[in-house]
Amino acid sequence: MSVMGTSGEERNDYTKDESRQIRQRSLRLLGSLIAPVRLRVVLTMAVVVVSTAAQVAGPALIAYGIDNALPALIDGETLPLVLVVSAYLFTGIVGASMIAWYTVLSARVSQAILFDLRKRVFLHTQRLSLEFHESYTSGRIIARQTSDLDAIRELLDSGINQLVQGALYMGFIAIAMFSLDWVSGVILFCALVPLGFLTRWFQVRSQLHFRETRTTSAKLIVHFVETMTGIRAVKAFRKEERNREQFGGLVENYRDANARVIQLFGIFDPGLVLIGNVALAMILLVGGLRVSTGDLAIGALLGALLYARQFFAPAQEMAMFYNSYQSAAAALEKISGVLEERPTVADPTTPIDLRKAKGTVTFDGVEFAYNADKVILPKFDLALPAGQTVAMVGTTGAGKSTLAKLISRFYDPSQGTVSLDGVDLRKLHPKDLRRAIVMVTQEAYLFSGNVADNIALGKPDATREEIIGAAKAVGAHEFIEALPNGYDTDVNKRGGRVSAGQRQLLSFARAFIADPVVLILDEATASLDIPSERLVQAGLQTLLSDRTAIIIAHRLSTVAIADRVLVMEHGRVIEDGTPQELISGSGKFAQLHAAWRDSLV
Amino acid sequence: MSPQSDQPERVKAVGTFTAIRRLYPYAQSAMPFIYLGMAAALAAGIVALLIPQVLRSLVDGPLQSGDSSQIWPAFFIVLGLGIVEAIMIALRRYFVLTPGTHVEARMRNTLYMTLQHLPVSFHDRWPSGQLLSRAVSDLNLIRRWLSFGLVLLVVNVLTIIVGLLFLVNISWVLGVIFIVTSIPLWIYGYVFEKKYSIVARRSQDQTGDLATAVEESVHGIRVLKAFGRGKHALVGFSAQAESLRGTEIEKARAIAGIWLWLLLVPDVMFALGLLGGVWLVVEGNISAGDLVAFFATATVLRFPVESIGFLLSMTFDARTAADRFFEVMDSANPITDPEHPETITDSRGHLQFTNVHYRYPDSPANVPDLVNGIDLSIEPGETMALVGLTGSGKSTITALTTRLYDVTEGSISIDGVDIRNLTLIELRRHLAMAFEDATLFSSSVRENVLMGRPDSTEEELREALSIAQADFVYDLPKGLDTLVGEEGLSLSGGQRQRLALARAVAAKPAVLVLDDPLSALDVDTEALVEAALRKVLSSTTALIVAHRPSTVMLADRVALLEDGKVTAVGKHSDLLATSSHYRYVISSLEEEEQEVSS
Numbered sequence A: 001m002s003v004m005g006t007s008g009e010e011r012n013d014y015t016k017d018e019s020r021q022i023r024q025r026s027l028r029l030l031g032s033l034i035a036p037v038r039l040r041v042v043l044t045m046a047v048v049v050v051s052t053a054a055q056v057a058g059p060a061l062i063a064y065g066i067d068n069a070l071p072a073l074i075d076g077e078t079l080p081l082v083l084v085v086s087a088y089l090f091t092g093i094v095g096a097s098m099i100a101w102y103t104v105l106s107a108r109v110s111q112a113i114l115f116d117l118r119k120r121v122f123l124h125t126q127r128l129s130l131e132f133h134e135s136y137t138s139g140r141i142i143a144r145q146t147s148d149l150d151a152i153r154e155l156l157d158s159g160i161n162q163l164v165q166g167a168l169y170m171g172f173i174a175i176a177m178f179s180l181d182w183v184s185g186v187i188l189f190c191a192l193v194p195l196g197f198l199t200r201w202f203q204v205r206s207q208l209h210f211r212e213t214r215t216t217s218a219k220l221i222v223h224f225v226e227t228m229t230g231i232r233a234v235k236a237f238r239k240e241e242r243n244r245e246q247f248g249g250l251v252e253n254y255r256d257a258n259a260r261v262i263q264l265f266g267i268f269d270p271g272l273v274l275i276g277n278v279a280l281a282m283i284l285l286v287g288g289l290r291v292s293t294g295d296l297a298i299g300a301l302l303g304a305l306l307y308a309r310q311f312f313a314p315a316q317e318m319a320m321f322y323n324s325y326q327s328a329a330a331a332l333e334k335i336s337g338v339l340e341e342r343p344t345v346a347d348p349t350t351p352i353d354l355r356k357a358k359g360t361v362t363f364d365g366v367e368f369a370y371n372a373d374k375v376i377l378p379k380f381d382l383a384l385p386a387g388q389t390v391a392m393v394g395t396t397g398a399g400k401s402t403l404a405k406l407i408s409r410f411y412d413p414s415q416g417t418v419s420l421d422g423v424d425l426r427k428l429h430p431k432d433l434r435r436a437i438v439m440v441t442q443e444a445y446l447f448s449g450n451v452a453d454n455i456a457l458g459k460p461d462a463t464r465e466e467i468i469g470a471a472k473a474v475g476a477h478e479f480i481e482a483l484p485n486g487y488d489t490d491v492n493k494r495g496g497r498v499s500a501g502q503r504q505l506l507s508f509a510r511a512f513i514a515d516p517v518v519l520i521l522d523e524a525t526a527s528l529d530i531p532s533e534r535l536v537q538a539g540l541q542t543l544l545s546d547r548t549a550i551i552i553a554h555r556l557s558t559v560a561i562a563d564r565v566l567v568m569e570h571g572r573v574i575e576d577g578t579p580q581e582l583i584s585g586s587g588k589f590a591q592l593h594a595a596w597r598d599s600l601v
Numbered sequence B: 001m002s003p004q005s006d007q008p009e010r011v012k013a014v015g016t017f018t019a020i021r022r023l024y025p026y027a028q029s030a031m032p033f034i035y036l037g038m039a040a041a042l043a044a045g046i047v048a049l050l051i052p053q054v055l056r057s058l059v060d061g062p063l064q065s066g067d068s069s070q071i072w073p074a075f076f077i078v079l080g081l082g083i084v085e086a087i088m089i090a091l092r093r094y095f096v097l098t099p100g101t102h103v104e105a106r107m108r109n110t111l112y113m114t115l116q117h118l119p120v121s122f123h124d125r126w127p128s129g130q131l132l133s134r135a136v137s138d139l140n141l142i143r144r145w146l147s148f149g150l151v152l153l154v155v156n157v158l159t160i161i162v163g164l165l166f167l168v169n170i171s172w173v174l175g176v177i178f179i180v181t182s183i184p185l186w187i188y189g190y191v192f193e194k195k196y197s198i199v200a201r202r203s204q205d206q207t208g209d210l211a212t213a214v215e216e217s218v219h220g221i222r223v224l225k226a227f228g229r230g231k232h233a234l235v236g237f238s239a240q241a242e243s244l245r246g247t248e249i250e251k252a253r254a255i256a257g258i259w260l261w262l263l264l265v266p267d268v269m270f271a272l273g274l275l276g277g278v279w280l281v282v283e284g285n286i287s288a289g290d291l292v293a294f295f296a297t298a299t300v301l302r303f304p305v306e307s308i309g310f311l312l313s314m315t316f317d318a319r320t321a322a323d324r325f326f327e328v329m330d331s332a333n334p335i336t337d338p339e340h341p342e343t344i345t346d347s348r349g350h351l352q353f354t355n356v357h358y359r360y361p362d363s364p365a366n367v368p369d370l371v372n373g374i375d376l377s378i379e380p381g382e383t384m385a386l387v388g389l390t391g392s393g394k395s396t397i398t399a400l401t402t403r404l405y406d407v408t409e410g411s412i413s414i415d416g417v418d419i420r421n422l423t424l425i426e427l428r429r430h431l432a433m434a435f436e437d438a439t440l441f442s443s444s445v446r447e448n449v450l451m452g453r454p455d456s457t458e459e460e461l462r463e464a465l466s467i468a469q470a471d472f473v474y475d476l477p478k479g480l481d482t483l484v485g486e487e488g489l490s491l492s493g494g495q496r497q498r499l500a501l502a503r504a505v506a507a508k509p510a511v512l513v514l515d516d517p518l519s520a521l522d523v524d525t526e527a528l529v530e531a532a533l534r535k536v537l538s539s540t541t542a543l544i545v546a547h548r549p550s551t552v553m554l555a556d557r558v559a560l561l562e563d564g565k566v567t568a569v570g571k572h573s574d575l576l577a578t579s580s581h582y583r584y585v586i587s588s589l590e591e592e593e594q595e596v597s598s
């Protein structure tokens, strides 16, 4: 078993080695996130050192006040008191303003890190191949980018503050304590031993549970997203109750995972306080005995006690830090796993440029399978000359979309090569590939945002005229104009604001404006009414005259504009020829065509 | 865009307390535990405050007199108090934290159920990320506030008050100095609430928007890949992330402001206390032990005082999170069960549209209703095709029949009962749908197909699958138990559509509503499905949206939708002869067709 990338993500029985592997990759990620902001980190640290030192000075000054300024005042000398009070005020002001500054500085640092991480994960998931997306599921990717990032944000927001300040606090106090009264310092030091053990215990025990909170929350998100996405079907088929049970179960798992963490915490936190208080009592005992023998001044004892109390006060905050740290560490593990995934459809290392592609597409000994156990496209050769319009028909599930996905390099063939103008797609510069080949997918997905933006996705720098031109060319202009705000109307999520046919027209306009040399239409007109389809056909005829086109369609009307027809069945091209040839022959297509003609009357 | 991002400063005028009190019904059962937790925490706080009192008597007693035998009892008292404090903290955690997770779970379940029941028009309007962020991050916040923030806030404030009393008791002059110096804090706290709540709200909204962007980038991955627009999407995403970053930094500024005061004021207090204290000792007004106790007490109070800052910000975060939660919960749900539901005992499946009007809420006032007065009667057992241009409102009409939207005027009835007088469950049992986009859920083929009638027999399941020509499922790796949908196997477009069709058929409804059910099927399969469907349709009332003449053939009669009205009803061949619009909408592509055959 491996824990590379996202594999083994849901397990919770990692071996020592695997745990180390995972920890190292999270740490590497963390390191790479901190590197760009390290100067600011240093500045932030400097500020926090100064502010903490200023704050820690307090009890020492009070001790000084009681032991020195008080007797001095009794002797009529006011200067020591004035000095010590001014010093106290000074350190107070410095400490407070430094902390305030530090708060803003550290927010800047952590926000910079988060911003960087968000972008990295976003871009990386965009790069990952469809294969990954399909198996990992959208919900999980969303969980990684939302709730997991939240966990990290929490750590950076407050956790780091607490850790750094807490640790410095403890460090400085230890120093101050030793200089004030070394015996008390030693007692305090002894207290660190049980503290260390307790912390280690908590760390080991809680890690498992923290991981569990991440996986259970991801599952919750997966289910939630799926329900909201399919809400119409949920309602129409009365899935609410069943969903409630399922979701309720997931909520319960998440709740329990959280509760387990919290329960551990319920031991850890009071444990810290207990250790602190025992140490305090010991200092009091030892110090008190020494004061009574005159070995220690009262002020110094007070100072030591105040320090002891303060020494353990941040321990609670540190415990909080631990909480957010563990939860962020678990999140970081998952995120670093996603980042470790390599796209199976990888960008070439030494890309070949192809600025002006002609549009010849060739399949050379290509074989393809989504999963090793079931070959979808058995080995075949196919050449689509530049400028040809090819219609592809065939039974559903025959592999038409799959073939199209190979041309647009959603997947790479398991064997053989697909090439454009003789260049293997795997070596082609991704920019040139996307410029040359565009596919309108079977699902017409629109993004929330306005109509114009959705069309302009095909060409981000398109002017309004170009956008309107594209809409007109596919016959979408009229309905767009009729929308409440025309081209600026928001289409809502998934384009829910417009009808299915209108969605197809818009995604069609999007491809139109992209102006590729190879255009793939995967049932791009399936939901259109016949008049609109007729318009689209007319548009296509002019559009396709000088480019390669692969049109997948069930309605044989589309075939009208094709130069060549491919009939597919069970992953094989069983007929190949001009429409006229095939119709006049006696094959499958002739039969289909006859049936279709009959259906028209 | 979202209902949020339009008006980012949406913190309502009501006070934080009023806003947060609305959580009470969810927290009610947990409240006794929360009170117990507060009691334990308060006890811990007071115990901590007692320790300085021991010091006080120690300093004034044995330490002055050098009587070391008194030191041991003092040690044991301090030790005992320390142990009690730890126990109290453990108790606080024990009481509070588990109930907190229960409240969170309850709220999450309620939110989810509410969302499932809210009408489709609500979901049309609300960006998905805004819902997700409410269900996940906001509720997390509320839980932590309930089990941690609330308790500590109340207790720390009480501890501070008790502590001040102790201080006044030690020396009223010093105590008064402390109380007076703290006034700026209270003022600033008030300013802080205003400032912080606004940015907190904005940050939560922007987090939701970011979640929407993430979700779309993932769901739209195929489009983004097809156009190579990953980088382009990143630009938009970055811009949003950037604004969130700005907001977070603003938030940090507000926190820095209150931090400054929370640290500065106690320091000034200590300085003044030192000045006044030493002076008072010299004057003989208080003892050295008093002064020691005074500082020890003040030190104990430091942490509660400092913690107020982040406890307040946590409170305001929770408040805005609660606001966001209730925005969803408060959304009106006009599509609900009737008060006195009627029921259809023996359904025949007579679907009747009477003067049905519908307009989407956002349509401008000057356009006529999208569905503008439809009268249509579909007799029991009859199959009616609904034909019309793209965007003419066919899908909208199908959605009306199962109350995904409610008619704005007129009525739809089944067997003479207005569908609004049926419970939603009953309505949707009588009427099953296949949508134009085939949604499958992450579960087995079996569960997906039997969604509308889970108690069907194996026989019925197989029959439905064979009617929809979905026999390919037997060849899937695990046959009927293969997981499909997002978390399962990806299927081809036509395969998904056939499963969705099988689902509608398997529900065995009295009325079957199919929205363009054969669009993704090839001619052969389509013919097979039609032949099989015919059998079902002979006994089932059906409304079928159709674009193709071949689908229309399934129907006994055809209704032509034009400008929001049914302008013609009749047999396909009659309509071809009498209606020019019908010919325009449905007739074949004659010219091109001739080109092909010539």
Ligand SMILES: Nc1ncnc2c1ncn2[C@@H]1O[C@H](COP(=O)(O)OP(=O)(O)OP(=O)(O)O)[C@@H](O)[C@H]1O
Residues within 6 Å of the ligand: A134, A370, A371, A376, A394, A395, A396, A397, A398, A399, A400, A401, A402, A403, A442, B489, B490, B491, B492, B493, B494, B495, B520, B522
């Ligand atoms: N992502 C995937 N993972 C695994 N199998 C897949 C995936 N996508 C499709 N398949 C399977 O591959 C086969 C071919 O699918 P494809 O989508 O290419 O069919 P198609 O010819 O486009 O059909 P349709 O006309 O229904 O769209 C089908 O059996 C399908 O179940």
Ligand SMILES: Nc1ncnc2c1ncn2[C@@H]1O[C@H](COP(=O)(O)OP(=O)(O)OP(=O)(O)O)[C@@H](O)[C@H]1O
Residues within 6 Å of the ligand: A496, A497, A498, A499, A500, A501, A502, A527, A529, B124, B360, B361, B362, B370, B388, B389, B390, B391, B392, B393, B394, B395, B396, B397, B436
């Ligand atoms: N949620 C919505 N809010 C506002 N307007 C909408 C909404 N959904 C659809 N519309 C508009 O209502 C009209 C009818 O849409 P509908 O989906 O009913 O059309 P249709 O007849 O099914 O078209 P198609 O054949 O393309 O599926 C369209 O013009 C569309 O823009």
Ligand SMILES: [Mg+2]
Residues within 6 Å of the ligand: A400, A401, A402, A442, A522, B492, B493, B494
């Ligand atoms: Mg397909």
Ligand SMILES: [Mg+2]
Residues within 6 Å of the ligand: A499, A500, A501, B394, B395, B396, B436, B515
């Ligand atoms: Mg429709």
